Amino acid sequence: MLRDLLDPGAGAVDPGAGGIIGVVDRPDLQRLDPWRWEPRRDGMLVAVGGAGCGRSGLVEAIASVGPSIRVPLHPAGAWDAVHELTEIDGDHGGLTLLVDDLDLIADRFEPEHRQAWLDRLATLCRRRRELGLGVVLTAASTDGAMRSLEPHASIRVLMRMPSRQDHRMAGGDAATWDARMPPGGAVVDGHRAQVLEVDPVARPPIDPRRRRLGAGPIAVIAADAGAVARRLEHAGRAVVPVVDGLAAASAGRLVSTSAIVGDASAWQARWDAVELAAAHAELLVHGLTTAQLRAVTARRDLPPPLPDGDDWCWLITPSRVLRAQLP
Secondary structure: OHHHHHOOOOOOOOOOHHHEEEEEEEOOOOEEEEEEOOHHHHOEEEEEOOOOOOHHHHHHHHHOOOOEEEOOOOHHHHHHHHHHHHHOOOOOOOEEEEEOOHHHHHHOOOHHHHHHHHHHHHHHHHOHHHHOEEEEEEEOOOOOOHHHHHHHOOEEEEEOOOOHHHHHHOOOOHHHOOOOOOOOEEEEOOEEEEEOOOOOOOOOOOOOOOOOOOOOOEEEEEOOHHHHHHHHHHOOOEEEOHHHHHHHHHOOOOOOOEEEEEOHHHHHOOOOHHHHHHHHOEEEEEOOOHHHHHHHHOOOOOOOOOOOOOOEEEEEOOOOEEEEEOO
16 A cells, blocks of 8 residues: 555655655554654654665655755765854754764764764754754664764654664564565654655755965975975965074065975974964964874864865864865
8 A cells, every 4th residue: 555655656645745755554543644744843853774775765855845954974064064053043944954874974083073073963953943953864773873862863763674683673663674675664653654755856065164265374284294395386385494484474574475384393393383373374284183283283172074185274273273275
């Protein structure tokens, strides 16, 4: 009966219309009910299932019913998506935050960034009602990153698991496990349900947040000072080593194209080097780890994760550490 209702030619269900994301079999009432998603009412949905179970199809179905933000898989984009929502107070207008493959996203972060990201995500889960925000999380199991977030869920969806034991470990009743459950099949509140197939929502690539550099001089703490110096010279910068650059800064002789470049040891050779450079130029950190950045700059705040690519770096400002790109 579920398959008949889901037949595209039957015309019985219009995906996305009225918030419909699927159908739920109610044998106790001898009927099939629409399965709807309404962010303000439903709050937070957690879906767990093995490979090929249709978790991403559920996410696409929910995306089809209203405004949503889908968290990218790469750490920089995932960090930005969650960070931006935590920065905005007030009502989010019934927006749905979609986090597909939570465990995969979390595993791509460095440990310190992973915990900070999960803490921010947990804050959104706790405050979702006052923020007017829906949250959808999917994962392969309730272990790992999902463990601390799943207790906030108001709706739990159990999709096809590899074994009956996995099904039970995820909170399901052994009697509801079905090894032949098709993609999109699920158990919701003990009832068999099926997600409607929808066309994926086209989303333009999201550029990671970054601060554009000004037209003035820069100073770069680099893991590979030689490579950075050659890059900047090719970009038309007048590159000088740390000692000469600091002397020029003290004398007011830095020009707009100046670039003071050195590795961590060159910058640490003089106790006030970082502070002096930051007073006269935009201070960049390239190719260093978070621990190395803290050791050289004495900053304790956590910088945002950087995207892949040799041009990305951190920009040190008085109030925070931001992303930037080398010229």
